[in-house]
Amino acid sequence: MSEEVPAQASRFNVLNHVNVPLHEVLTDSEAKEVLKRYGITKEQLPKVRSNDPVVQVLQKQAGSDGLAGKIVQITRRSPTAGTAVAYRLIVEAI
Amino acid sequence: MTMRTMLTNQPKKIGHMKFGLLSPKEVRGLSATKVITADTYDEDGFPIEMGLMDPRLGVIEPGLRCKTCGQKVGDCPGHFGHIDLAMPVIHVGFVRVVRDILRGTCRGCGKLLFTERLREDFEKQLKTYEAEEKDVSILAKRVSKDASNVTVCPHCGREHGTIDVDKPTTFRENGHKLTPSEVREWLEKVPNEDLKLLGLNAEVCRPEWMVLTVLPVPPVTMRPSITLESGERSEDDLTHKLVDVIRINQRLQENRDAGAPQLIVEDLWELLQYHITTYFDNQTAGIPPARHRSGRPLKTISQRLKGKEGRFRSNLSGKRVNFSARTVISPDPNLSINDVGVPIECAQELTVPIRVTPANFQFCADLILRGPEPKFPEGKYVPGVNYVIRPDNRRVKVTDKNADEVAKRLEVGSIVERQLDDGDVVLFNRQPTLHRMSMMAHTVRVMPGKTFRFNLPNCPPYNADFDGDEMNLHVIQGEEARAEAEILMKVQENIRSPRFGGPIIGAIHDHISGNFLMTWKNPKLPLEDATQVLSRVGFKGQMPAILEEKDEHGETRKFVMGRDLFSTLLPPGINLSYKANACPSGMKEKEARLPENDFWVVIEDSKLIQGGIDKTSIASEKGKLLDHIARRYGNQAAREFLDKVTKVGNGFLTLRGFSTSIDDEDLPPEARHEIEERIRATKERVDVLLKQYKKGELQALPGRGVEETLEMEIMRETGQARDAAGETASRSLGMDNSAVLMARCGARGSMLNLSQMAGLVGQQAVRGKRIHRGYQKRTLPHFKWGDLGSDAKGFVAASYKTGLNPTEYFFHSMGGREGLVDTAVRTSRSGYMQRRLINALEDLKVAQDGTVRNTAGTVIQFVYGEDGVDPTRSVGGEPVDFDTIFASVASGKAKAKKGGN
Numbered sequence A: 001m002s003e004e005v006p007a008q009a010s011r012f013n014v015l016n017h018v019n020v021p022l023h024e025v026l027t028d029s030e031a032k033e034v035l036k037r038y039g040i041t042k043e044q045l046p047k048v049r050s051n052d053p054v055v056q057v058l059q060k061q062a063g064s065d066g067l068a069g070k071i072v073q074i075t076r077r078s079p080t081a082g083t084a085v086a087y088r089l090i091v092e093a094i
Numbered sequence B: 001m002t003m004r005t006m007l008t009n010q011p012k013k014i015g016h017m018k019f020g021l022l023s024p025k026e027v028r029g030l031s032a033t034k035v036i037t038a039d040t041y042d043e044d045g046f047p048i049e050m051g052l053m054d055p056r057l058g059v060i061e062p063g064l065r066c067k068t069c070g071q072k073v074g075d076c077p078g079h080f081g082h083i084d085l086a087m088p089v090i091h092v093g094f095v096r097v098v099r100d101i102l103r104g105t106c107r108g109c110g111k112l113l114f115t116e117r118l119r120e121d122f123e124k125q126l127k128t129y130e131a132e133e134k135d136v137s138i139l140a141k142r143v144s145k146d147a148s149n150v151t152v153c154p155h156c157g158r159e160h161g162t163i164d165v166d167k168p169t170t171f172r173e174n175g176h177k178l179t180p181s182e183v184r185e186w187l188e189k190v191p192n193e194d195l196k197l198l199g200l201n202a203e204v205c206r207p208e209w210m211v212l213t214v215l216p217v218p219p220v221t222m223r224p225s226i227t228l229e230s231g232e233r234s235e236d237d238l239t240h241k242l243v244d245v246i247r248i249n250q251r252l253q254e255n256r257d258a259g260a261p262q263l264i265v266e267d268l269w270e271l272l273q274y275h276i277t278t279y280f281d282n283q284t285a286g287i288p289p290a291r292h293r294s295g296r297p298l299k300t301i302s303q304r305l306k307g308k309e310g311r312f313r314s315n316l317s318g319k320r321v322n323f324s325a326r327t328v329i330s331p332d333p334n335l336s337i338n339d340v341g342v343p344i345e346c347a348q349e350l351t352v353p354i355r356v357t358p359a360n361f362q363f364c365a366d367l368i369l370r371g372p373e374p375k376f377p378e379g380k381y382v383p384g385v386n387y388v389i390r391p392d393n394r395r396v397k398v399t400d401k402n403a404d405e406v407a408k409r410l411e412v413g414s415i416v417e418r419q420l421d422d423g424d425v426v427l428f429n430r431q432p433t434l435h436r437m438s439m440m441a442h443t444v445r446v447m448p449g450k451t452f453r454f455n456l457p458n459c460p461p462y463n464a465d466f467d468g469d470e471m472n473l474h475v476i477q478g479e480e481a482r483a484e485a486e487i488l489m490k491v492q493e494n495i496r497s498p499r500f501g502g503p504i505i506g507a508i509h510d511h512i513s514g515n516f517l518m519t520w521k522n523p524k525l526p527l528e529d530a531t532q533v534l535s536r537v538g539f540k541g542q543m544p545a546i547l548e549e550k551d552e553h554g555e556t557r558k559f560v561m562g563r564d565l566f567s568t569l570l571p572p573g574i575n576l577s578y579k580a581n582a583c584p585s586g587m588k589e590k591e592a593r594l595p596e597n598d599f600w601v602v603i604e605d606s607k608l609i610q611g612g613i614d615k616t617s618i619a620s621e622k623g624k625l626l627d628h629i630a631r632r633y634g635n636q637a638a639r640e641f642l643d644k645v646t647k648v649g650n651g652f653l654t655l656r657g658f659s660t661s662i663d664d665e666d667l668p669p670e671a672r673h674e675i676e677e678r679i680r681a682t683k684e685r686v687d688v689l690l691k692q693y694k695k696g697e698l699q700a701l702p703g704r705g706v707e708e709t710l711e712m713e714i715m716r717e718t719g720q721a722r723d724a725a726g727e728t729a730s731r732s733l734g735m736d737n738s739a740v741l742m743a744r745c746g747a748r749g750s751m752l753n754l755s756q757m758a759g760l761v762g763q764q765a766v767r768g769k770r771i772h773r774g775y776q777k778r779t780l781p782h783f784k785w786g787d788l789g790s791d792a793k794g795f796v797a798a799s800y801k802t803g804l805n806p807t808e809y810f811f812h813s814m815g816g817r818e819g820l821v822d823t824a825v826r827t828s829r830s831g832y833m834q835r836r837l838i839n840a841l842e843d844l845k846v847a848q849d850g851t852v853r854n855t856a857g858t859v860i861q862f863v864y865g866e867d868g869v870d871p872t873r874s875v876g877g878e879p880v881d882f883d884t885i886f887a888s889v890a891s892g893k894a895k896a897k898k899g900g901n
Helices: A028-038 A053-062 B003-008 B024-030 B092-104 B116-131 B136-148 B180-189 B192-197 B237-257 B262-280 B301-305 B311-316 B344-349 B361-370 B403-408 B456-462 B479-489 B510-519 B527-536 B562-567 B589-593 B624-656 B669-695 B706-732 B738-745 B751-758 B806-841 B882-900
Strands: A022-025 A047-049 A071-078 A082-091 B081-090 B163-166 B170-173 B176-178 B211-217 B324-331 B339-343 B351-355 B385-389 B395-397 B415-419 B425-429 B439-447 B452-454 B470-475 B524-526 B547-550 B556-561 B576-579 B600-604 B607-610 B859-861
Touching (some): A047 A053, B024 B211, B081 B180, B136 B192, B237 B262, B344 B415, B344 B439, B351 B385, B361 B385, B361 B415, B510 B562, B524 B527, B527 B562, B527 B624, B562 B624, B738 B751
Parallel strands (some): B339 B439
Antiparallel strands (some): A022 A071, B081 B211, B339 B452, B385 B395, B425 B439, B425 B470
16 A cells, blocks of 8 residues: 555654554464354454554564454453453454 | 225325426416415305305314315315415525526526536436436536626626525525516526526426416315314414415505505515415514414424424324323332333233134124223223224223123124233333333232322343333234334343343342341341241242351340341352442452451352342442353343342342431541531641742643642542541441442442532532633632632532531532533433434444345345444343452362262
8 A cells, every 4th residue: 555654764663662562473373273262254353454553563574464364362461361362363454 | 985985995006206396387286276266165154155264175063075076074185275375485495406506507598507517418418417316406506606706698698787685585696686587588588408407307497487377275174174172163273374375465456457656566465475474384584484373483384394393293104003101100119120000091901913813703702792991800900892893993981881792792793892811912112212221011910099100120231220210111012013122122131221231220229228238237137027038928948047146145046147038039059259239449359358358259059158238239220249140040030039129128128127217327436527628728728839830830731731739739639528427437337327328339329429418528629620600700709800719719618418508508509509400411312313323323223144234135244243242132232241250260170070079
């Protein structure tokens, strides 16, 4: 997409921001395990678009821009639960 | 039952749905008759053939059969007719679609204004959209936007003008009017392939069908005429509108055929357009709504469907139900919180179905023998029976006369509709139903009177008071529903609110005053009084310690300490320690524990050791003790405790006597002087500030202007005056004052209320500033121009008791009105937001694995609320209550130590 994203050097890595929780791309086997645990298909996961700043960074880190279809694991701090884990499916931006 | 109805009663699954337009051909095909006469009935009251009430359009009179399908009233669905329009007319609902098509296509050749290459490009995109099941309308919008920017048709070279719409239905090309006929001709030329790109499916939606040449006439069943008592017929609004349409249509046709001047024909044409537009939507912007003879705007098709009173929200999403009752509510402190008092009149109308089995056959037969209006043995209510549903589904009404007969013929498998009886489970509800506690299950107590009654702790969850509030009651009709309601919806199951993790049902008002007076500083109760108070709760346990003392006559008097009396109500094993509500905010624990203060509640092993039981112990929202009992001993115990505590509170207060009056706000002369002095000082200081300001000597605060600084200083000064007056008032009014007592223990009112009544009302504000609007340069004509003094800007130096002078009164009203408007705006806005939220969240549920899912099975949250904690079972939102655990461990240790010594 021809979005105006700042160039690599000048761009701030959003993952380093205090308010952005830990995002990790799952391997295919991990992803399979997660889907099995919840008894769902990929489509039943919450989604995140590939032009989301976090995904952009993840793509840069993985050295590929074809992360669509992968699942990210998000680990958040929670005042009541300690940590809370959520999953999102990366989808192509519309 | 006929074969036909049996078949239609079969549930059917909807495979798919398709929305499209009716073509003129289809309209004529569907039509049962052409309608040409504007009249409905002739002089004899018979419907006119080919009129708007033609018998072929369906039946509305009982007994008659439909001329089209031959069925009777309930079964004939009605049949459409049609009106052939003399000239075509634009359909208001499609003006925007038509506009977009006209803008994007050529008037000459009808093709989309794209070059072949661009077209192919878009077609490719359309294919990917369809393949990925994306919203095609987004693409269609882009197509019409891009095409409308083209000025010359790439296919035939014709120049493309700008298309404008004159609201509501007139199209203009380069400023020249396009008649509906011209629009229709244009639309006819648009090829099917191009429509696809514009987001239309040509099979079911040709654009020229958006310009009407034939108007469907809805069946009479959807616009029935009603016969008034006077024998006059009154037609439905839709019929009225159709009469207008036919009349103008006829005149238009006559004039056109007679070769009338163009001007007249055009006028009539426009009139026809107006009538058809308002027939669809009588609230179209840009045209006056069509009105009834009485001046009331007509309710046409769109009005029938739209909005809160429309078909969807009023009849499809919401329905009226049977087995429900509504009446005024009133309080009854003698009921349990689980109960609801139901008037005998209601109870005899509402019924519970009982299936007759061999086991309860005799019971049911005896019930029926009582008839619908049983005699009450010894004045006690007993339920009768209103209907018996026989195994063949026939409903037999039970009357006094046929009761014997019906009872004799009773069969196993029948259903007896028994009248409401004590102990039946019902749902009780007060609107607005904002949270789940607005609808709870109660057990019925049938009693004389005409109101629903419930105990006062139930006021907060329903947000009810008794100034004329009405509530609804629904009788549960099935065993499963009843069990579910009892487990999930019963009042005692809703003591703790999911909103803030504390009790929402709790003691209020007098319950708090009573318990506080009974426990604070531990008063002595004569034994007779104590026993009477205990008798109110039917007390059966260990009596509290009975003590003796000699009075001034040397006679022995037996008495019971108030705290001991209260302690008898507690379940065993409670250890709690906390600050009471009556404690002044700045007071430290050590000071609060002093006997002369007694503002620290200590409960050890279910004995109240010190402190007064007030709002922080037993009230709704705040009650720690109540909350503790509900969490540790369960809802049943909490309900029992609450039932007892409220009755004891009322009982004690009744014996002791408690009242408040205007002289509770009387201040001693010294205090009055002090306040007067303070007011004088404040006014002086404001004057000094003003003088400084006028001389230009006032130092502006950082980041503010001089005027702002002045306003702030004055606001602070007047605020301090009010606080000081409140301070003075509360110093001179002690806990022996009923009003102060109620405010301190949290029963009702606040110290601010009191200081405004006894001391002074204080600065009035509108929009957070002193009163500043009104006349030119002044708030009221009573003041000089530019007067910035305290009196001129809404400082009320009087108290509610002494009374306000006219200007003060007016300023006070201004401040009060702002508050009123704010609440009105807030409720309407939050109501709308709530509606949107509910619509978005209504079908989410927590699945078996703890995830939150919607109906499609999509995960919304992986663990409910991130932590999986049920807020109802949380402690003020926290999953674990460390404070109480620590306290109980500490007290256990203390006890162990004591035991050791």
